[in-house]
Amino acid sequence: MKGLKILKGNIIFTKDPNSFVTLENGYIVVKDSKVLGTYSSLPEEFKNLEIIDYKDKLIIPGFVDLHAHAPQFENRGIGLDRELIPWLETYTFVEEDKFKDTDYAKDVYSRLANSLKENGTTSVVLFSSIHKESTKVLFDTMHKVGISGFIGKVNMDRNCPDYLKEDTSKSIEDTIELVKEYSKKYPLVKPIITPRFIPTCSDEILLKLGEITTEYDLKVQSHLSENKSEIDWVSKLHPNTNGYGMVYDKFGLFKPQSTIMAHCVYSDKDEINLLKEKGVFVAHCPGSNTNLSSGIAPIKEMMDSGLNVGLGSDISGGHDLSMTKVMVLAVQLSKMKWLENNRKGSFLSTSNVFYLATKGGGSFFGDIGSFERNYDFDALIIDDSNLTNLDLSLEERLQKFIYIGDDRNIVNIYVKGSKIK
Numbered sequence: 188m189k190g191l192k193i194l195k196g197n198i199i200f201t202k203d204p205n206s207f208v209t210l211e212n213g214y215i216v217v218k219d220s221k222v223l224g225t226y227s228s229l230p231e232e233f234k235n236l237e238i239i240d241y242k243d244k245l246i247i248p249g250f251v252d253l254h255a256h257a258p259q260f261e262n263r264g265i266g267l268d269r270e271l272i273p274w275l276e277t278y279t280f281v282e283e284d285k286f287k288d289t290d291y292a293k294d295v296y297s298r299l300a301n302s303l304k305e306n307g308t309t310s311v312v313l314f315s316s317i318h319k320e321s322t323k324v325l326f327d328t329m330h331k332v333g334i335s336g337f338i339g340k341v342n343m344d345r346n347c348p349d350y351l352k353e354d355t356s357k358s359i360e361d362t363i364e365l366v367k368e369y370s371k372k373y374p375l376v377k378p379i380i381t382p383r384f385i386p387t388c389s390d391e392i393l394l395k396l397g398e399i400t401t402e403y404d405l406k407v408q409s410h411l412s413e414n415k416s417e418i419d420w421v422s423k424l425h426p427n428t429n430g431y432g433m434v435y436d437k438f439g440l441f442k443p444q445s446t447i448m449a450h451c452v453y454s455d456k457d458e459i460n461l462l463k464e465k466g467v468f469v470a471h472c473p474g475s476n477t478n479l480s481s482g483i484a485p486i487k488e489m490m491d492s493g494l495n496v497g498l499g500s501d502i503s504g505g506h507d508l509s510m511t512k513v514m515v516l517a518v519q520l521s522k523m524k525w526l527e528n529n530r531k532g533s534f535l536s537t538s539n540v541f542y543l544a545t546k547g548g549g550s551f552f553g554d555i556g557s558f559e560r561n562y563d564f565d566a567l568i569i570d571d572s573n574l575t576n577l578d579l580s581l582e583e584r585l586q587k588f589i590y591i592g593d594d595r596n597i598v599n600i601y602v603k604g605s606k607i608k
């Protein structure tokens with residue numbers, strides 16, 4: 188049978204946030220790019236096909252990073268003694284300015300893309316910088332490495348240093364050029380509309396971006412309610428709008444089921460209801476919640492209330508793009524939040540956080556992040572033999588890999604059925 192691949196190993200994935208599906212020495216049948224089925228014993232019809240036998244290794248879905256800043260790759264681990272606005276002004280804008288040079292972009296973006304891949308991120312949603320040519324470099328580089336992604340040229344035309352302040356019309360012109368060139372150029376890497384955040388975007392640019400979103404049927408990403416000074420700033424800039432989220436919505440930038448808002452640390456009831464009503468995805472970024480002293484987003488509550496939620500590394504507000512490190516931090520912060528709330532509700536379980544890092548974020552892309560039938564076959568093969576000599580269940584082995592494993596344990600990677608490592 189043409190286009191069929193059969194993989195054997197210890198399969199573990201989530202269909203819902205509250206439980207794992209595990210198949211010890213199970214089989215995944217893949218047809219072209221998609222999962223045909225998972226089986227504990229191989230059905231007769233596939234019996235004479237070749238089997239790729241991963242023996243005792245784990246087979247898990249690839250990770251999804253819903254929020255990261257590509258031009259901040261070099262800044263990981265520095266400047267984290269500041270809060271958001273001074274951090275942006277002192278470190279981030281200065282580094283992003285370097286991307287006016289495409290040679291610099293080629294160097295940084297190829298290391299970024301390889302690092303994402305090596306760490307098992309098979310789908311990623313990236314902010315680029317304001318620079319059109321370097322954004323093209325990012326599209327081309329991500330395509331070459333073979334992981335899937337949305338990439339957005341940043342738009343900002345006020346309240347930032349002159350060297351990054353865009354002329355509004357030129358910003359829109361460059362965005363449309365990128366959308367036209369890259370919407371169909373590559374199968375796995377697509378453009379996304381990316382106003383940086385409300386403080387750096389004029390009403391005019393937001394209005395135009397809303398129009399482009401509708402006209403070209405695009406997705407949108409930005410930041411929301413991350414830090415208290417930022418929220419105060421937005422309420423001063425938009426005194427007649429009822430809340431930060433409402434500003435995006437007013438300009439048509441909460442496109443149903445197609446928008447990601449990073450952070451949402453301080454979203455109140457009305458904002459949460461708006462996010463829910465519009466099917467906005469919240470990218471929870473525990474790394475930057477702590478590093479930039481922003482606060483802990485109540486992610487477990489958001490998830491339980493039915494919001495679309497995924498995880499973001501948010502480099503370089505977050506210092507590490509490894510999604511296993513992000514998962515650990517998300518669990519740890521959710522425990523702190525739970526204690527802070529006098530043990531009301533609960534904290535993130537291992538299946539909760541694994542779901543967030545796979546199917547939760549993956550549903551922004553489509554059928555991604557699980558091994559259910561017709562899901563894209565994005566998978567990691569994990570050799571965890573160096574991590575323990577205990578006799579553990581598959582769930583415990585996965586937990587151990589998340590907590591103490593690293594990129595060296597990821598021995599093979601599949602994206603859309605193709606082996607990229």
Ligand SMILES: Nc1nc2[nH]cnc2c(=O)[nH]1
Pocket residue numbers: 256271275279383384410413475501504
């Ligand atoms: N974490 C984070 N928040 C932002 N808000 C506006 N820009 C940024 C950024 O680069 N990182």
